[in-house]
Amino acid sequence: xxxxxxxxxxxxxxxxxxxxxxxxxxxxxxxxxxxxxxxxxxxxxxxxxxxxxxxxxxxxxxxxxxxxxxxxxxxxxxxxxxxxxxxxxxxxxxxxxxxxxxxxxxxxxxxxxxxxxxxxxxxxx
Amino acid sequence: xxxxxxxxxxxxxxxxxxxxxxxxxxxxxxxxxxxxxxxxxxxxxxxxxxxxxxxxxxxxxxxxxxxxxxxxxxxxxxxxxxxxxxxxxxxxxxxxxxxxxxxxxxxxxxxxxxxxxxxxxxxxxxxxxxxxxxxxxxxxxxxxxxxxxxxxxxxxxxxxxxxxxxxxxxxxxxxxxxxxxxxxxxxxxxxxxxxxxxxxxxxxxxxxxxxxxxxxxxxxxxxxxxxxxxxxxxxxxxxxxxxxxxxxxxxxxxxxxxxxxxxxxxxxxxxxxxxxxxxxxxxxxxxxxxxxxxxxxxxxxxxxxxxxxxxxxxxxxxxxxxxxxxxxxxxxxxxxxxxxxxxxxxxxxxxxxxxxxxxxxxxxxxxxxxxxxxxxxxxxxxxxxxxxxxxxxxxxxxxxxxxxxxxxxxxxxxxxxxxxxxxxxxxxxxxxxxxxxxxxxxxxxxxxxxxxxxxxxxxxxxxxxxxxxxxxxxxxxxxxxxxxxxxxxxxxxxxxxxxxxxxxxxxxxxxxxxxxxxx
Numbered sequence: 001x002x003x004x005x006x007x008x009x010x011x012x013x014x015x016x017x018x019x020x021x022x023x024x025x026x027x028x029x030x031x032x033x034x035x036x037x038x039x040x041x042x043x044x045x046x047x048x049x050x051x052x053x054x055x056x057x058x059x060x061x062x063x064x065x066x067x068x069x070x071x072x073x074x075x076x077x078x079x080x081x082x083x084x085x086x087x088x089x090x091x092x093x094x095x096x097x098x099x100x101x102x103x104x105x106x107x108x109x110x111x112x113x114x115x116x117x118x119x120x121x122x123x124x125x
Numbered sequence: 126x127x128x129x130x131x132x133x134x135x136x137x138x139x140x141x142x143x144x145x146x147x148x149x150x151x152x153x154x155x156x157x158x159x160x161x162x163x164x165x166x167x168x169x170x171x172x173x174x175x176x177x178x179x180x181x182x183x184x185x186x187x188x189x190x191x192x193x194x195x196x197x198x199x200x201x202x203x204x205x206x207x208x209x210x211x212x213x214x215x216x217x218x219x220x221x222x223x224x225x226x227x228x229x230x231x232x233x234x235x236x237x238x239x240x241x242x243x244x245x246x247x248x249x250x251x252x253x254x255x256x257x258x259x260x261x262x263x264x265x266x267x268x269x270x271x272x273x274x275x276x277x278x279x280x281x282x283x284x285x286x287x288x289x290x291x292x293x294x295x296x297x298x299x300x301x302x303x304x305x306x307x308x309x310x311x312x313x314x315x316x317x318x319x320x321x322x323x324x325x326x327x328x329x330x331x332x333x334x335x336x337x338x339x340x341x342x343x344x345x346x347x348x349x350x351x352x353x354x355x356x357x358x359x360x361x362x363x364x365x366x367x368x369x370x371x372x373x374x375x376x377x378x379x380x381x382x383x384x385x386x387x388x389x390x391x392x393x394x395x396x397x398x399x400x401x402x403x404x405x406x407x408x409x410x411x412x413x414x415x416x417x418x419x420x421x422x423x424x425x426x427x428x429x430x431x432x433x434x435x436x437x438x439x440x441x442x443x444x445x446x447x448x449x450x451x452x453x454x455x456x457x458x459x460x461x462x463x464x465x466x467x468x469x470x471x472x473x474x475x476x477x478x479x480x481x482x483x484x485x486x487x488x489x490x491x492x493x494x495x496x497x498x499x500x501x502x503x504x505x506x507x508x509x510x511x512x513x514x515x516x517x518x519x520x521x522x523x524x525x526x527x528x529x530x531x532x533x534x535x536x537x538x539x540x541x542x543x544x545x546x547x548x549x550x551x552x553x554x555x556x557x558x559x560x561x562x563x564x565x566x567x568x569x570x571x572x573x574x575x576x577x578x579x580x581x582x583x584x585x586x587x588x589x590x591x592x593x594x595x596x597x598x599x600x601x602x603x604x605x606x607x608x609x610x611x612x613x614x615x616x617x618x619x620x621x622x623x624x625x626x627x628x629x630x631x632x633x634x635x636x637x638x639x640x641x642x643x644x
Contacts, residue, residue, distance in 0.1 A: 026292050039295055046302050053310045080309070083259055087302060090266045094295050097273050101291065104277065104284045121282050 141243035286359035297346030304340030348380035351414025366477025374466035408448015454530020493565025504617030
């Protein structure tokens with residue numbers, strides 16, 4: 001019973017695990033760069049969710065083939081793939097902004113450790 | 126005319142690129158290009174409002190001639206017209222205000238700030254106009270990225286605050302995207318109108334219910350819904366005044382608008398009130414946020430931080446409008462988007478004007494500024510009265526509609542929250558008003574400025590001494606320069622005008638938007 005549940009849905013369980021690892025990294029890690037890595041893991045898990053959702057049992061790649069004809073069920077759904085491409089672009093842009101913020105933070109505070117930064121902010125205030 | 130919906134974000138996007146390229150060589154010319162771009166978008170929005178006001182049909186534009194539901198469509202209905210009008214108006218005002226303010230608060234970064242402001246407006250108008258749930262995600266992140274860049278140009282601690290905002294914001298965006306995935310895989314479409322046609326058959330579907338929960342949580346983070354607001358105060362406090370005066374008024378409100386959009390135009394009627402009790406959850410969280418924000422605003426000594434906490438509280442009124450789920454309450458919530466944008470923009474700009482002249486941001490140090498800059502502080506009084514909700518200023522009418530909504534719903538708790546928070550708001554604004562109009566004591570920045578004015582306008586450069594960059598060198602006198610004073614006065618007049626005109630706005634745009642709730 002439990003084995004069937006796991007075997008039938010293991011990609012989704014894997015995605016859920018990745019999501020949680022990502023959120024854990026963003027929330028718990030003290031190093032800001034590790035927080036960014038957590039964010040990237042979180043986003044990647046979301047991409048995988050879309051890709052997994054587009055999968056169909058026994059379907060072909062979404063390129064028209066005369067043998068399969070115009071039967072929609074014979075092809076994978078290409079739309080989620082396109083959505084993922086767009087989402088990847090968004091994710092790259094956010095990561096870029098995050099890393100450039102880290103550069104500024106490092107230049108100003110000389111560290112990426114959250115506790116040390118907070119302490120330096122308190123000292124200057 | 127049918128191209129207006131898409132031309133609004135495109136004119137902003139194109140002018141953002143132009144302003145960036147030109148701004149690399151000539152910052153002033155780049156600023157002018159930005160102003161032209163924002164003005165074009167504003168006039169297009171006004172044309173859109175005129176087209177759809179009253180009984181006008183919504184304008185629809187299918188991108189790339191891919192007909193919906195296959196392609197992405199932009200829809201300018203009364204509610205979207207209302208939002209784009211407000212967003213582009215605030216954009217122009219902030220762009221007029223920006224140069225002098227940025228020169229003292231973020232010197233050397235102006236050339237990149239104007240394009241980022243236009244990108245922010247692109248994202249926000251896009252959210253308002255799009256009829257596609259995935260496209261909404263893209264615009265949500267465009268506006269968020271522009272906001273991160275803008276807010277990070279502030280004080281020494283700004284990048285740290287913005288980094289936290291970025292983490293929380295991308296988590297919120299990620300939750301929204303997860304909701305889109307669940308929705309798409311259960312309903313098979315991304316078009317809002319098509320979703321509304323298909324979802325009634327799926328109201329029992331657990332994936333759809335999960336999707337609704339994820340989307341509302343994601344948008345709730347972006348709108349700083351209590352208790353997901355904790356990124357906001359630090360991010361706003363450390364930002365330059367011109368940036369805070371653009372982002373604080375409209376950014377969180379547009380996410381609230383997106384929730385309203387899902388409420389009215391995506392999920393079937395009653396789904397978010399009965400099948401999934403999202404509306405009442407948002408309402409109760411908002412009620413908590415109103416009290417929390419008002420109490421913490423009371424405790425702040427920094428003017429900007431007080432406004433930031435007050436924003437946490439004020440977004441709650443929009444949430445209450447959603448929570449009430451009756452037409453009059455929702456109208457109140459939507460009207461508060463406009464009213465609060467005008468008030469909060471005005472207040473942040475005034476803070477920037479004081480900082481420009483006197484180099485101070487703490488409320489006790491603002492003692493006596495009313496004598497130095499009487500016009501600016503007159504606008505402050507108008508905005509403060511509006512925040513409290515005194516007629517005929519705009520703030521009164523949105524609270525009035527909300528109170529009528531709570532009476533109709535018989536919800537006495539929320540009625541009490543609105544009254545109590547108005548009293549708290551009165552306390553923290555009267556405290557500031559009293560400080561500003563008191564006689565300045567020796568050693569106050571205001572006393573020094575006054576003696577400079579009497580001395581015939583020696584070079585007053587308090588900001589030099591405060592070390593926040595090059596201050597005003599040539600123009601003596603108490604009031605800030607015209608490019609800063611004018612936006613403040615325009616917003617001050619607009620607060621009263623929006624109050625007097627509230628019936629016109631409600632009848633032309635909002636009544637029809639809230640009609641689906643009438644049932």
